[in-house]
Amino acid sequence: MTPAQMKDAILHHLVYTLGKDAAHAQTYDWRMALSFAVRDKIVDRWFEATRRTYAGQHKRVYYLSMEFLIGRLLKDAIINMRLEEAAIDALQELKVDYQAILEDEPDAALGNGGLGRLAACFMESMSTIGCPAMGYGIRYENGLFRQRFENGRQVEEPEDWLSQRHAWEFERPEVSIDIGFGGHVQEIGKRANWYPSEMLIAMGHDTPIIGWRGRWGNTLRLWEARPMHGFDLQRFNRGDYAAAAEPEALARTLSRVLYPDDTTEQGKELRLKQEFFFTSASLRDILRRFESEYDDLRLLPKKAAIQMNDTHPAIAGPELVRLLVDERGIDFEEAVGIARNTLSYTNHTLLPEALERWDEGLMGRLLPRHLQLIFRINELHMKDVGTRKVTAVDDGHVKMGELSFIMAHRVNGVSALHTELMKSTVFKDLHELHPNRIVNETNGVTPRRWLLSCNPRLSTLITDAIGDDWVDDLEQLEKLEPHIDDAAFLESYAAAKRQNKNDLANWIAEKLEVGIDPEAIFDVQIKRIHEYKRQHLNLLETIAHWLEIRDNPNQGWVPRVKIFGGKAAPGYVFAKEIVRLTNDVAKVLNSDPLTSRYLKVVYPPNYNVSLAEKLIPASDLSEQISTAGKEASGTGNMKFALNGALTIGTLDGANVEIREHVKPENFFLFGMTADEVMERRKIGGHSGQAIAADPRLARAIEAIRAGRFSPDEPGRYHGIVDNLVHHDYFLVCSDFTDYWRAQREADTAFAAPKDWARMAAFNTARSGWFSSDRTIRGYMADVWHAEAAPTVEDAAG
Numbered sequence: 001m002t003p004a005q006m007k008d009a010i011l012h013h014l015v016y017t018l019g020k021d022a023a024h025a026q027t028y029d030w031r032m033a034l035s036f037a038v039r040d041k042i043v044d045r046w047f048e049a050t051r052r053t054y055a056g057q058h059k060r061v062y063y064l065s066m067e068f069l070i071g072r073l074l075k076d077a078i079i080n081m082r083l084e085e086a087a088i089d090a091l092q093e094l095k096v097d098y099q100a101i102l103e104d105e106p107d108a109a110l111g112n113g114g115l116g117r118l119a120a121c122f123m124e125s126m127s128t129i130g131c132p133a134m135g136y137g138i139r140y141e142n143g144l145f146r147q148r149f150e151n152g153r154q155v156e157e158p159e160d161w162l163s164q165r166h167a168w169e170f171e172r173p174e175v176s177i178d179i180g181f182g183g184h185v186q187e188i189g190k191r192a193n194w195y196p197s198e199m200l201i202a203m204g205h206d207t208p209i210i211g212w213r214g215r216w217g218n219t220l221r222l223w224e225a226r227p228m229h230g231f232d233l234q235r236f237n238r239g240d241y242a243a244a245a246e247p248e249a250l251a252r253t254l255s256r257v258l259y260p261d262d263t264t265e266q267g268k269e270l271r272l273k274q275e276f277f278f279t280s281a282s283l284r285d286i287l288r289r290f291e292s293e294y295d296d297l298r299l300l301p302k303k304a305a306i307q308m309n310d311t312h313p314a315i316a317g318p319e320l321v322r323l324l325v326d327e328r329g330i331d332f333e334e335a336v337g338i339a340r341n342t343l344s345y346t347n348h349t350l351l352p353e354a355l356e357r358w359d360e361g362l363m364g365r366l367l368p369r370h371l372q373l374i375f376r377i378n379e380l381h382m383k384d385v386g387t388r389k390v391t392a393v394d395d396g397h398v399k400m401g402e403l404s405f406i407m408a409h410r411v412n413g414v415s416a417l418h419t420e421l422m423k424s425t426v427f428k429d430l431h432e433l434h435p436n437r438i439v440n441e442t443n444g445v446t447p448r449r450w451l452l453s454c455n456p457r458l459s460t461l462i463t464d465a466i467g468d469d470w471v472d473d474l475e476q477l478e479k480l481e482p483h484i485d486d487a488a489f490l491e492s493y494a495a496a497k498r499q500n501k502n503d504l505a506n507w508i509a510e511k512l513e514v515g516i517d518p519e520a521i522f523d524v525q526i527k528r529i530h531e532y533k534r535q536h537l538n539l540l541e542t543i544a545h546w547l548e549i550r551d552n553p554n555q556g557w558v559p560r561v562k563i564f565g566g567k568a569a570p571g572y573v574f575a576k577e578i579v580r581l582t583n584d585v586a587k588v589l590n591s592d593p594l595t596s597r598y599l600k601v602v603y604p605p606n607y608n609v610s611l612a613e614k615l616i617p618a619s620d621l622s623e624q625i626s627t628a629g630k631e632a633s634g635t636g637n638m639k640f641a642l643n644g645a646l647t648i649g650t651l652d653g654a655n656v657e658i659r660e661h662v663k664p665e666n667f668f669l670f671g672m673t674a675d676e677v678m679e680r681r682k683i684g685g686h687s688g689q690a691i692a693a694d695p696r697l698a699r700a701i702e703a704i705r706a707g708r709f710s711p712d713e714p715g716r717y718h719g720i721v722d723n724l725v726h727h728d729y730f731l732v733c734s735d736f737t738d739y740w741r742a743q744r745e746a747d748t749a750f751a752a753p754k755d756w757a758r759m760a761a762f763n764t765a766r767s768g769w770f771s772s773d774r775t776i777r778g779y780m781a782d783v784w785h786a787e788a789a790p791t792v793e794d795a796a797g
């Protein structure tokens with residue numbers, strides 16, 4: 001596509017799709033016009049991919065996920081379609097600011113954190129590889145809340161990404177599926193009829209997901225809840241207007257909001273309804289497609305692989321069995337076999353508070369037939385394995401992890417360490433009964449978004465050095481290794497980072513009115529706020545360091561900017577206190593004339609995918625400091641390493657594998673191992689001991705306790721202090737001393753810029769393995785038994 005053709009296409013959409021005259025068009029109108037122009041190009045390739053999937057009778061992968069944390073789509077689409085030059089030139093001619101257009105797009109924030117972002121990376125990788133796939137989820141009207149700070153405190157505001165027209169989706173009113181809840185069951189022989197008492201409709205909305213070079217395109221189908229019977233005219237005519245609209249409002253509630261809890265289970269009825277709603281709609285859509293092509297349901301596992309992204313879609317097991325037994329007359333045991341061979345399950349956390357358990361009473365009321373089937377599935381499993389030791393139903397609850405395990409032919413962890421911990425802890429008994437079921441598929445990230453698109457300076461440098469094959473074969477980055485010995489290359493590498501840091505410093509000055517020194521170490525911790533992720537460990541080190549600088553302000557300190565980003569779940573009191581403390585610490589430190597040139601703290605509000613794309617390319621140091629054994633994998637850690645930030649981290653999740661790849665000398669390791677953590681917890685008074693042994697830690701805690709960061713309310717953080725001193729389940733105090741040591745090592749290393757640049761470049765060169773393309777190939781081989789289809793030729797740029 002030439003710039004002139006692009007310009008014509010934009011103007012065409014501006015006038016005929018948006019009904020706007022160029023003279024009056026706003027940024028929004030230009031953005032929509034550009035999006036439609038790009039979308040047109042995508043649609044042809046998307047159709048072609050679908051045609052090929054049908055023609056080749058390829059096995060399809062179905063990724064069921066409650067969350068897809070996509071972020072913005074426009075730039076991603078432009079880059080993958082190789083249309084950037086055309087778009088920039090066309091817009092220049094039209095005198096429209098390209099960057100402003102990109103920034104105008106709201107993030108699609110249909111997820112909380114890691115699990116949702118992983119699903120988005122997987123969708124992009126499956127399209128790049130040419131794996132015929134479809135993502136299924138919920139089209140939340142309100143995505144993850146927007147975060148604002150008011151006097152340092154987090155305030156949540158509703159997110160409304162759909163208040164403007166969404167350029168990337170196609171409404172599919174013809175794909176409307178009835179979903180029932182409640183009611184009663186009538187058993188007739190081996191089958192049953194379920195008569196729900198409440199019905200609503202799931203309507204599909206399709207977003208094309210285009211892969212690199214436009215060689216393949218898959219679909220993300222998101223369900224919107226709609227009422228079965230819209231509006232009650234009788235009531236309206238009687239003048240009861242609110243009641244007339246009630247059924248509609250009630251049904252729509254189901255796809256209204258994303259639950260804002262990351263790795264905590266709330267056990268709410270609406271949540272269970274959301275889970276069943278999207279899972280059932282997806283399965284029935286899958287079966288409808290399958291039955292349009294094949295007439296033998298026993299072929300299902302050969303032609304479809306259904307992945308359950310954590311236990312949120314775990315009702316897929318019993319629902320698929322129900323659809324096969326009650327609606328298609330297949331024998332129960334055979335149905336369980338078909339379902340199991342089709343389904344697989346990914347576990348994303350072992351935190352006890354995250355493991356879903358549904359009250360039997362609630363489940364029986366909402367899904368009476370499913371509860372019956374769960375009991376039968378459970379009995380059958382116990383019979384098959386010859387023991388009653390493990391059970392999916394216990395103590396009046398259905399345990400969704402166990403149910404998922406029993407109903408899946410493969411169960412996977414998301415990093416090597418996490419997978420081993422699954423085998424030895426939560427799924428120990430099940431693993432012993434089914435020793436081949438658990439496999440590891442270490443997470444990955446898409447290099448298109450997380451390097452090519454977000455870091456153009458580094459991308460250009462890489463391409464100049466080794467060509468552009470790295471974009472879809474990220475392990476090619478190893479070819480950079482010989483260049484690392486070249487002083488000129490290293491200088492360019494450092495220059496790219498410096499320019500990214502300058503950009504970020506300017507952005508922070510403008511948005512937060514805080515001046516930061518681009519020569520300082522940019523030390524970044526961005527992720528959900530959670531005790532196990534230990535933002536408070538980072539804060540304690542910050543405070544201790546600040547106090548030490550104050551003791552001796554004229555000793556040449558290595559300047560540092562600590563950057564935090566992340567949201568706390570609205571009901572998670574401790575996490576919200578950490579948010580507030582971070583802001584209070586920032587206020588005191590940034591205005592301290594003795595220290596502020598050496599140490600600043602910035603906490604931009606509303607951390608999201610787009611902000612990550614700004615921060616990561618400008619980072620020097622990546623904070624991956626969770627209590628060992630608690631972070632299943634992490635994926636931010638991979639994005640940082642790829643973009644040349646050095647990690648300061650524990651032996652947790654994928655950090656272990658990152659360290660092996662980038663080599664131990666290019667990684668700041670500290671802290672206890674997962675085994676040591678388990679041992680340490682057994683010691684009564686472990687935190688008191690740690691505090692007594694380290695005066696720096698004692699002084700930092702005392703500063704918080706005495707109200708140095710909350711002079712107007714000295715007791716504000718006594719909750720945090722008490723927790724640290726008396727409980728400290730996540731062993732912040734016990735890891736502090738070693739963390740401090742590693743931080744000082746980072747200072748020393750940063751003071752030798754050439755050595756630092758070499759270590760950073762080595763991180764980039766060795767991060768290729770962390771591409772989600774590699775992860776997807778692993779799933780295709782070990783879990784889905786699916787093959788890539790022959791892809792379409794490259795999109796002409």
Ligand code: OAK
Pocket residue numbers: 113114115116118261262263264310348349354414443631632633634635653
């Ligand atoms: C969210 C809700 C329930 C259960 C797990 C999560 C979740 O986001 N887990 C995260 O998944 C990521 C992707 O696998 C991992 O990288 C994170 O370590 C894990 O916390």
